[in-house]
Amino acid sequence: MTLSARIVIVDDERSVRSGLSNLLLSEGYSTCVFDSAEAFLNDEAALAQACLLILDVKLKGMSGLELYRNVILHSSPPPVIFISGHGDEQMQQYALSRGAVAFLHKPINIDTLLEHIRRLLAA
Template identity: 35%
Template sequence: MPISKTIAVVDDDLAIREALDDLMVSCGYESRLFSSAEDYLAAPDRENVDCMLLDVDMPGGLSGLDLQKILSTDQKRPPIIFVTSYLDGRTKAQAMDGGAFAFLGKPVDVKALLAHVESALQL
């Protein structure tokens, strides 16, 4: 049996985390949930994450863009797919210029999300 790929879901909204978790698990992935960028950074085994679904705006701490910038210095960093309500051109440009694999709006198009996850996991 092949080893399941691990998808990290980093979003401050519990309902979004749970919905993305259900989707990833239903597609055969292992899902790890984090309510903040800080929680993700504190995870001892984050190097085992194969792809990340990341929100831009997470009040009270680091934003998704902040986390992306921090992770850009890591030797092994997962492809990042932003899933966000912040669809302005400047935010998208900043995310994509920072190396994001994709930038999707909420509510997310499930087919598009899954296609991006599959492509990201091929890297």
């Protein structure tokens, strides 16, 4: 991973954002956090520098799934891992069928998350 490449976390819960960011920083990854899809989309460099997106499905304003539909329109979108405390099987199937690499339910199994991240960033 290059120094400019970051794992972007978009979640409207501060505790989730900070917890995931702290975990990933302790594992040696660079992170960037946003509390909404709109805040992420307003940061022009964020998508360009992202090596991976971790998106909450249910956000205030634009949902994580709506954000994902915007992201995949770019020429080289980063891989996406969805996290959700409200997701159901239909939502999970939809996200995975559109190319998301994982759909993890909250509370997140940290070992599973890190396994996905290591696999994706090693490729």
